[in-house]
Amino acid sequence: MDRPELADFLRRARARLDPSDVGLPPGARRRTPGLRREEVAALAGMSADYYTRLEQSRGPRPSRQMLTALARALRLTEDERDHLFHLAGEEAPRREATSTHVGPGLLLVLDRLHDTPALVTTDCGEVLAQNALSRALSGDVLARPPRERNLVRRYFLDPSTHGPFPPEDRPARAREQVANLRAVAAARPTDPVPAALVAELLAGSEEFARLWAEHEVAVRRVSTKRFLHPAVGLLELDCEVLVNADTHQHLVVHTARPGTESYERLQLLRVVGMQDMSAAAPGHQV
Template sequence: MDKQELGTFLRSRRERLRPEDVGLPSGSRRRTPGLRREEIAVLAHISTEYYVRLEQGRAPRPSSEVLAGISGALRLTDAESAHLHLLAGTAPIQNGLHSREVRPSILALLERLPGTAAIVTSALFEVLAWNDLAAALMEDFGKVAPEQRNLARKAFLAPPVPDAPPYGISDGAEFRQTVVMQLRTTLARYPTDPAVVGLVDELRESSTEFARLWERHDVEASPVLTKTFRHPVVGDITVDCDSMSLTDRDQHLVLYSAPQGSRDAEALALLNVLGTDSIASAAR
């Protein structure tokens, strides 16, 4: 049970609620944002004293029934409720290290997708595997150090110009929000993994934008269905974006494809022919 993080998360969810969200009059004497602690306690059918102690990080582990009541009172989404249970220690936590080993069958699959750019990412947004088209579309991952293949670092610490999205993607701001949300969930699952803790600390200390988003305590991201890459050789390419969870390794298989016969599919086909040399030539 992470008492301090649990308390901070509860407070952040309480402060975002308005009285009218839960059927209470707004009134004119509220000096702080959100609902009062006693209001949440009443809605959750628990004592105000116990809820206050939860937010202060001083309470013992709540039961699943208490957490269910608090989730309802705070109007948590399914993802937020699952995160609450993780923080309270009532959901399975993987105390080992996050996996960087990609299944051989997935590696073989990447090579069977010549018209689709495909990568495998870890729970820390590390690019673990890729096919040739992904290298031509994004970058030649094989020529950079492993730590430089981390998409979270690329989004927050290494843009060519301030706030520039990696690979010129059209949803740069949304991607940064997604990174923060997923890293918060990853930290809850792997609280003792030095790589996880180290990356979060690095980003919080080195990026004011990451630190700002981290303090929002959001844990649910909207799915990205399309993405536009600004490629230095073939220009803008809009692709369908599909992410599949590889649950046994806590990894994601990310696929970028385009409708057959479209201009974007033709651009991907051209990149497949040009390969990574096209990026290198454009950079010179």
């Protein structure tokens, strides 16, 4: 681990970011350019003291999970992320056909969607990033262990994730997810990621196996979803899916039509979302 070079790289990456780049309000006048250390720490989910020690060349060696969180918080490109790993004495993540690294441009779009829940997933349902309103609506998915961040896996293997959906909507939700995964697996027959997920779900879920056997195919693009939120009630949201074909990543945006009750409730959720909604709704899924 090259502590001096790591510290210098972190300081420079932090200095080039404005608060608006990461969805933060500008706040009071800043004496120096860039984000504050505590802001980077909060974005990465670590203590401010730990991050400060890294920038002062006296911190312990970061874990791979922590390096991934720092790369996301600092809006690093894939090459910069690899450099960060190398400075920490770690092998850079292998570049898979399905990338789990969200580029700074897509993160910038995500952060600027202040008034609508939005998140980035892989086409297999792995959550890679969320904005604040998405966390308020569905809980902080990235706070869960890595295996619990896949929405398809959680839906079929963890019944607690069914809570935010009205019971009458759940069969359609299940069918939609299976049909999308069928399309993904067929499009990339040599990719082990969708194949392994399908095998796991076939072995662990009778519902998934039954739906899989029906061989329905439908790529996820536009739909309407209803969410039962514990604080604001029922929301009917239009779901748009924007696809990055190169990385197999999806930007999923939920909007409410102006003038509807769901629109008013979504505005209320923006206020409620200032609190930590993860504890209030641990079983939520987007």
